[in-house]
Structure formats: structure tokens, C-alpha cells
Amino acid sequence: MSAAVIGAMAIGCEMSKSETPAASAPIEPASSQIAPASSQIAPTGDSAIAPTSSQLAPTNGQLAPTARFDSARAWKDLEAQVAIGPRPAASAALQKTRDYILAELKKAGIEARQQIFIANTPLGETSMANIIATIPGRRPERLAIASHYDTKRTPFMSPSGATVTRFVGASDGASSTAALLELARVLKTRQNEFTFELIFFDGEEAVVEWNRNNDNTYGSRHYVATALKAGTLKDLRALILLDMIGDKELLIRRDALSTPWLVDIVWNAAARIGHRAVFSNEETSIDDDHVPFLGAGVPAVDIIDLDYPAWHTAADTLDNVSARSLQIVGDVVLAALPDIEARLR
Numbered sequence: 001m002s003a004a005v006i007g008a009m010a011i012g013c014e015m016s017k018s019e020t021p022a023a024s025a026p027i028e029p030a031s032s033q034i035a036p037a038s039s040q041i042a043p044t045g046d047s048a049i050a051p052t053s054s055q056l057a058p059t060n061g062q063l064a065p066t067a068r069f070d071s072a073r074a075w076k077d078l079e080a081q082v083a084i085g086p087r088p089a090a091s092a093a094l095q096k097t098r099d100y101i102l103a104e105l106k107k108a109g110i111e112a113r114q115q116i117f118i119a120n121t122p123l124g125e126t127s128m129a130n131i132i133a134t135i136p137g138r139r140p141e142r143l144a145i146a147s148h149y150d151t152k153r154t155p156f157m158s159p160s161g162a163t164v165t166r167f168v169g170a171s172d173g174a175s176s177t178a179a180l181l182e183l184a185r186v187l188k189t190r191q192n193e194f195t196f197e198l199i200f201f202d203g204e205e206a207v208v209e210w211n212r213n214n215d216n217t218y219g220s221r222h223y224v225a226t227a228l229k230a231g232t233l234k235d236l237r238a239l240i241l242l243d244m245i246g247d248k249e250l251l252i253r254r255d256a257l258s259t260p261w262l263v264d265i266v267w268n269a270a271a272r273i274g275h276r277a278v279f280s281n282e283e284t285s286i287d288d289d290h291v292p293f294l295g296a297g298v299p300a301v302d303i304i305d306l307d308y309p310a311w312h313t314a315a316d317t318l319d320n321v322s323a324r325s326l327q328i329v330g331d332v333v334l335a336a337l338p339d340i341e342a343r344l345r
Contacts, residue, residue: 067190069182069330075323077104077178078246081149082168082318088153089119089203089218090126097149098129101181101200105133108185110198115226119218121207130219131200133184137192143340144197144239145183145333147176148204148219148289158313166314170321171305173205175246179326183333193341194237199223201289204243210287220289224296237344238262239300240336241290245329246321247308252329253284257291259299261343266301269336275328303329 080100081087087094098114105112112133119126131149151169158164168174177200184198203218210216227233238259245252254263270279290300305325310316 067186067334069186069327069334071182071323071327071330073185074178074182074326074330077181078170078174078321078326079318081174081177082170086154086167087149087151087169087173088205089121089128089150089207094150094202097177098131101131101149101177104181105131105184105198108188110135110184110188112198115223117222117226119203119222121218122209122213122215123207126203126207128202128218128222130202130223132223133198133200135184135187135192135196135198137195139194140235141194141344142197142236143194143337143344144199144236145180145242146199146201146220146239146289147173147180147242148201149173149177150202150205150219152205152312153207156312159311160313162313164312164314167312168317170310170317171244171246171308172311172316175244175321175326176242179242179245179330179333182326182330186330186334194344197236204289216287217289217292221292224292224298228296233296233298236293236298238340239290239293239298240266240333240340241288241300241302241304242329242333243288243302243304244308244311245303245305246325247305247310248320248322248325249307250278250305250325250328251280251307252278252303252305253280253282253307255290255302255304256283256285257287257294258301259294262299262301262340265339265343266303266332266336269339270332273331273335275332278328279332303333 081097084093084096087097102112110133112131115130115132117128119128151173152167154167155163155165180198180200187196201219201223204216204220206215208215224233227236254267267279267281270276284306286302286304286306288302288304290302293300310320
């Protein structure tokens with residue numbers, strides 16, 4: 001994420017990903033962190049809480065009785081990612097994370113593929129790979145739900161100016177990826193009007209500095225460029241982006257860049273199932289993986305908590321995230337889907 005403005009106060013998402021003074025800290029290329037360009041990314045085949053509002057009655061008959069977001073299962077996915085350690089683009093750890101995601105999708109009976117590409121970064125050409133999973137619906141037009149699964153490359157400067165040498169991204173990367181995996185499992189059991197794409201983006205984080213030379217959102221920009229060239233983007237009807245949703249003190253503001261009608265549907269769903277206090281009507285402005293889609297004319301909404309003291313610090317660990325926050329976001333997304341589908345019919 002990057003550049004968030006709340007009221008008259010600017011908050012970076014590289015604070016945000018823009019306020020990080022990464023350029024002031026020299027960054028040594030490290031083979032464990034950034035691999036030389038190659039296409040050798042081989043394709044590969046708070047403890048948990050009980051679900052809460054996902055037990056509500058289905059909306060408009062769209063959700064099957066088995067379609068319940070299980071935060072206990074999502075929490076295990078979050079823990080697994082954090083246990084791998086730092087997961088920057090082109091690292092062996094991110095390959096291990098990719099293998100984990102693909103294995104979990106396979107267990108759920110969901111087809112997935114890797115979209116391998118070479119990103120031109122400030123440190124040279126770097127191999128990256130998006131993961132794209134597909135759940136067929138009654139119609140071929142697609143709805144996408146997405147997350148990034150990489151973590152910020154160390155060393156970097158935290159918002160306070162401290163040098164961060166280890167960053168496991170419990171909220172920033174792991175939380176939204178865990179929620180996306182669980183949503184994939186739920187959507188597999190659901191009677192879906194549209195075909196769903198679950199997209200796990202690589203390279204969201206800056207390699208060096210977010211606001212310099214377009215050093216960000218490599219995976220989402222590649223996805224959009226490739227889909228435009230192939231003529232398939234026209235069938236993508238909307239995107240729901242999840243990012244940084246694990247904060248124990250969850251607070252999600254409306255993103256001013258996101259598509260208004262899509263924001264309204266999500267926020268109305270949150271209010272309807274009892275999460276009005278979490279989904280605040282206060283506005284912010286966020287530069288994140290949804291921006292390339294908006295630029296290409298795809299309606300998109302970013303669900304993100306930037307009021308997270310551990311953002312881009314060594315403290316973004318399991319201690320500062322919770323399964324309850326995953327449950328809230330999972331419930332809200334599922335509650336919003338029938339109205340999104342109705343709008344797009």
C-alpha cells in the first residue's frame with residue numbers, strides 16, 4: 001500500500017509505502033532476498049476464535065449452508081506464513097510461501113496457475129510470480145478478490161526512523177493472504193453467479209523506495225497489462241482487494257480512490273452484520289494494488305487498515321494480529337457478495 005491521507009493528515013502506505021525514508025539507508029543486494037532474473041520459478045503442483053457473524057442467515061439465498069468463513073482455519077494459514085519468516089520478492093522463502101498457497105488451493109479442489117514474469121526493479125531484473133486461482137460460476141464473467149503475499153525487503157527504515165532488519169509481515173501480507181485462502185475454500189462450496197478469480201500478487205512491496213521510479217505493485221501492474229494485451233480484462237467485472245486486515249484493533253476507512261458504489265456495498269454489508277464501528281465512514285486515500293485496475297476501468301475497492309502501529313516495523317508479528325479481525329473481514333466480504341453480484345447482472 002501507499003500514500004494514505006486521513007482528513008488533512010498524510011499517512012504513507014510505504015508510511016504507507018511512501019513515507020519510508022528507505023533511500024537514506026543503504027541496501028546491500030542479498031542473494032537470499034533478490035535473485036537474479038530467471039524464469040526458474042517452477043510451477044508446483046491470539047489463538048483461533050469461533051466464527052461469529054458468518055453464522056448469520058444467508059443473504060438472498062446466495063450462500064449455501066456450508067459457506068462459512070472459518071477464522072480458525074485462516075489463522076493457521078497466517079501462522080504458517082509467519083513461520084516461514086521474511087518473504088520478500090524473489091526469495092527462497094517466498095517460493096516456499098507460493099508452494100504453501102498452491103498446496104492449500106489444491107486441497108480445496110481449486111485450480112490455480114502461476115503467472116511468472118520478470119520485473120524491472122531498482123536492483124535489476126527480478127523474477128516474480130502471481131498466483132491466479134479460478135472457481136467457475138454460472139457465468140464466465142469474473143469477480144476478483146486479491147491480496148499480496150510478499151513482505152517488504154530488509155533492511156529498511158521504519159516510520160520512526162529505526163532500521164528494520166527482520167520483517168515477517170503478520171498483518172502486512174500474511175493476514176490478507178490467509179483470509180483470501182479461506183475465502184477461496186468458502187467460495188468453492190458456494191453457488192456462484194460469476195466466476196471467481198483469487199489473485200495472490202507478488203511484488204506489491206517496494207524493492208527500495210515506493211515513490212521512486214514506480215518501485216511498487218509489480219504483480220498487479222503485470223496482471224493488468226497482460227490481461228489488457230490478451231483482451232481478457234473486459235470480462236473482469238470488479239476487484240475486492242484485501243491488505244493489512246489482521247490488526248487486533250481493526251479500523252478500516254473508506255478509500256477515496258476506490259469505486260464509490262463498490263465501497264458503499266461493502267460498508268453497508270458491514271453495518272448490516274454489526275461491524276459499523278470497524279468499517280468507518282471516515283475517508284482516506286490509498287495507493288495499493290487496486291490502482292492499476294482502476295486505471296484500466298475495472299471497479300475496485302481496497303479493504304485495508306492503515307491505523308496499525310506495527311506497520312513496517314519489526315513488531316508486525318503474531319502478537320499484534322488476531323483471528324477475530326480475519327473473521328470480521330471474511331464475514332463482511334461474504335455478506336457483500338450477493339449485492340455486488342446483483343449490481344453486475
